[in-house]
Amino acid sequence: MSNIKKILCFDLDGTLADLYNVPNWLEKLQASDPSPYREAKPIYNMQKLISILNILIKQGWEVRIISWLAKNSTKEYKTAVRKAKREWLAKYKFPCTTAHLIAYGTTKADSVRNIAAPAILIDDNYKIRKGWHLGETIDPINENLIERLQNLVEG
Ligand SMILES: [Mg+2]
Numbered sequence: 001m002s003n004i005k006k007i008l009c010f011d012l013d014g015t016l017a018d019l020y021n022v023p024n025w026l027e028k029l030q031a032s033d034p035s036p037y038r039e040a041k042p043i044y045n046m047q048k049l050i051s052i053l054n055i056l057i058k059q060g061w062e063v064r065i066i067s068w069l070a071k072n073s074t075k076e077y078k079t080a081v082r083k084a085k086r087e088w089l090a091k092y093k094f095p096c097t098t099a100h101l102i103a104y105g106t107t108k109a110d111s112v113r114n115i116a117a118p119a120i121l122i123d124d125n126y127k128i129r130k131g132w133h134l135g136e137t138i139d140p141i142n143e144n145l146i147e148r149l150q151n152l153v154e155g
Helices: 025-030 035-039 046-058 075-091 126-130 145-152
Strands: 005-010 061-068 098-102 116-122
Touching: 025 035, 035 075, 046 061, 046 145, 061 075, 075 098
Parallel strands: 005 061, 005 116, 061 098
Antiparallel strands: none
16 A cells, blocks of 8 residues: 555646647548657646646655557557657656556556556546546646646645
8 A cells, every 4th residue: 555646647638738739630640640749739838837746746746647549550550659759748858757658548547546546637538537536637628727736735
């Protein structure tokens, strides 16, 4: 039980990375082109977001990514997408300890269910948030993410 952690689980596409505003993103993904994942702009001011996350990390939170790979991917495309997503995270210095880059449609809670309490999910997808049962969820589209995170800061 000593390994149980408070974890903030961030989705990537549409939550941190503005994938859906990359021109022709869907056509490119359907053509097994991973470039939209690399080219997506951050949705948030990353400096501001990271500075709050660093405070939460000091207060015992762990930050992770739980993100789906593209739909109907070949093994090669999965590898390329993982690489592109890891490059994006490195480029913006996102302070996560682990990035769970999992097959499209996988239950996200499975990535952390044995190690997390509580685990807060930040995800733009309503169905994914609805299926989360390890703690609270944050809808980054309709809620103020920065404010929600600031409310977690103690003291
Ligand atoms: Mg998403």
